[in-house]
Amino acid sequence: MRLIVQKFGGTSVASSKVRELVVQKIHSAMEQGFSPVVVVSAMGRKGDPYATDTLIDLARSSYKHIAARELDMIMYCGEIISAVVMAGTLQAAGIDAVMLTGGQAGIITDNNFNNSRILKVDPSRLLSLLRMGKTPVVCGFQGVTVDGEFTTLGRGGSDTTAAALGAALNAEMVEIYTDVDGIMTADPRIVTNAKILDSITYAEVCQLAHQGAKVIHPRAVEIAMQKNIPLVVKSTFSNAPGTLITSTAKGDTQETAVTDKVATGVTYLPNIAQIKITLDAATTHNESYKVFKAMADSGISVDLINVHPGQIMFTVMEEVAEKAAAKLRSLGYAVETVGDCAKVSVVGGGMREVPGVMASFVEALSRNNIPILQTVDSHTSISVLVKKMDVSKAVVALHEKFGLAN
Template sequence: MRIIIQKFGGTSVATAESRQQVVRKVQQALEKGYAPIVVVSAMGRKGAPYATDTLIALAKDVYAEVAPRELDQIMHCGELISSIVMTSTLQAAGVPAKALTGGQAGMVTNEDFCNAHILKVDTCRLRRELEAGFVPVVCGFQGMSANGEITTIGRGGSDTSAAAFGAALDAELVEIYTDVDGIMTADPRIVKQAKMLECISYEEVCQLAHQGAKVIHPRAVELVMPKNIPMVIKSTFSDNPGTLITHVTQECTDGVALSDRVASGVTYLAHIAHVKVAMDAAQTGTASKTVFQAMAQHGISVDLINVHPGQIMFTVADAMREKAQGYLQELGLQVETREDCAMVSVVGGGMGEVPGVMASFVEALAENDIMILQTVDSQTSISVLVQGTQMVEAVTALHEKFALAD
């Protein structure tokens, strides 16, 4: 049995017209000999009657401190409504389909409500429905604990659900349908010359996602990567082939191997605060432990960490800046912060093996008088912290310097 997972986002199932496009994609998979499993998100986005944010607001309008368990009870309703409406739409088109909750489909999680972790996927029910000739239409974003509690698995959860089902069933392909044609070299709202990537490696797309790109959730990619299950990001509303996510040995149809490409894209994260802590150089090790323990204790996530003799630098969300500064000053530390910064990153699988990449990166920013506040790099990315007012200029300059529009 050639199993394919087809995940459809909120805009894909929001209207009668868009749902007909979903039917067409499912029928095309059937015509190619696949046994499709459809995974759906809640219908529409914030403000739509059955969107997850709308349901959350409905509960919180009554009591702002709704318990996580009860939040999961109402949040799972968006996908449930979507799966039933989509199942009915497929049935009306002559496609035998059956709606399943995440729990009915075998998604077993712990009881960390609102951010549950997947423990296992029991594939028996899904295999049984496929063998009976049904197209299962499964609620994404949700599962069930061993005790029968309904759970949700956090933002981006429908992507993660689709990938988890694909990995558990050894699917031939996981398709993620959205309202864009694929993964772009940069945000097209910022860089008009941005182009769609034909293919990208698992590692590169994970870096892009972690560092600001919003096309796919990194957890989803990390689930299919160990089994080398290809994933495709494509549009529900066009026949464009989309972007293939695979291992670095894959070659694009233009003959360029992924491993030969220095950079794949530029991305960004806005609304970041820069934190600098000064101390005696001899105390850096002890101070580092104290600083990061304090941040962890108060639930403040840190990123872009640099530790030098006499100085520790890192970033936090702008909303956490004052709290972070206050907690550190209570410890007697000398703290300086800067708000409204942005992290801009260039990602590429070949960056670590090519001399001069950092020089080109810095040169692009210097040529445009963009001040670098901090940098950090890895084998597949270089990130820089800049003033938020210079973010767009930095993204544009780096996209041009690395010839990503060519």
Template structure:
């Protein structure tokens, strides 16, 4: 049996007209000899009656600090509505479709409500349905604890559902349908001429996602990578081939795709604050450790870390700035806070050990008079902190410098 997992995002199931397009994608997979497993997100985006953000808003009218356990019980509903409607659409077209919640589909999670992690996937029920010629329509974003409590998997969780089911079912392919034709080299709202990438490695797309590109959830990629299951990001609304995510080095033994393409894409994160912590000799040798321990104890994630004699620099999400500042000052640290920052990154598996990449990066920004506040790099990415007002110019400059334009 050739299994394919097809995941459809909120905009792909938001109206009867669009659901007809989804129906055609599923029919096409069946005509090609696949047994499809369909995964759906909640219908539409914020403002739509059954969108996840809308349901969260309903819950928070009663209590803006409602407990995560209760929040999950209402967040669970959006995908259930979507899956029922999508299953009904398939049934009306003559398919024997069966709606399954995440728990019914065998997705078992921990008890970290609103951001649960998958512990295991039991594919028994789905395999049984597929052998009967049925089409399972699974609620994305959902799981269930061993005590039968409903959980959700965090933002982008439907991608994770699709990938986890693909791995458990040994699927040939996982298709992620969205409203764009594939993964682009940059945000088309900022760059006029981004390219659709035909192929990208697991590692590169994870980097892009972690650095701000809203293409696919990195957890979904990491799960698929464990079994080397190809992922394709494509559009519900066109017949474009989309972007293949796979182990390029394995698919292309000559490595041409990785070596020749130094940079794969440019992405960004906004709503960032930089914190500088002053250190002096009187604080003792563990002063740096205490700074990061303070952040960890208060659940604050740090990024762009630079440690120098007498000073530590790092960035955090702006929503945690007030809390971080207060906690550090309570510990006796002298700090400086710089608001309205953004992180801009160039990602590419081909930049490893290539001379001149950092020079090109800095030249692109300095020639456009963009202030560089902080930098950090790895084998597959270079990131820079800039004023938020310079994000557009920085992304455009780097996109052109690394030859990513059409």
């Protein structure tokens, strides 16, 4: 039995007309000899009647700070509605579809409501249905705890569901259907000559996703990577081949996809604030622990960390900048906050041990008079902090400098 997992996002199931396109994709997989497992998100986007954000707004209309457990209960409803309607659509097309919640499909999670982690997947019920010739339609984004509590997997959780089921079933492939033709070298709203990538490595797409690109949830990629299951990001609305995400496994030999390009893509993360703390140079080493422990205790995630004699710099999301600064001042630190910033990143597996990459990066920004507020780099990415007003100019300049339109 050849297994494939096909995940369809909210725009792919939002109307009866679009759901007919989904039926065609599922039919096509079956004609190629696959037994598909279908994963669906809630219908549409914010403002649509059954979208997750709409349901959240409904719950919070009664009490803004509704408990996370109860919020998960209402968020569960969006995917249930979508899966029931999609199963009915497939049944009408002659496909013997069976709707399952995440828990019924065997997804067991911890009890971290609103952002739970998958502990295990028991695929036995899915395999039983597949052997009977049935097509499971599974609610994405959700699971159940060992004691029966409903949980959700956090934003982008339907991608995670699809990858987890693919790994548990040893599927040949996981297809992620969305409203774009694949993963692009940059945001096409900013870079008009951005292009679709034919392929990309697990590591590169994880970096793009972590640095702000809304392509696929990095947790989904990390799960698929554990069993080396290829992922394909493609469009429900076209027959474009999409973007293949893989490490190119052949038999028992693991190979890394080969590229002669230094960079794969440019992405950005807006709404960031920079925190600067001035210290006595002699106390920086001791105080850095206290600073980051204070942020951890306050539940504040930090990024772009630079520790120098006499100064500590890091970034936080703008929405928690005031809270972070207040906490640090309460501990006696001199704090400066710089708002209206954004993180711009170039990602590429080909930049490892290549001299001159940082020089090219800085040159592209300096030639366009874009001040760099902070930098950080790794083997596969370079990121800088810039003012929000310079984001578009920076993305365009870097996309051109690294030849990503070619």
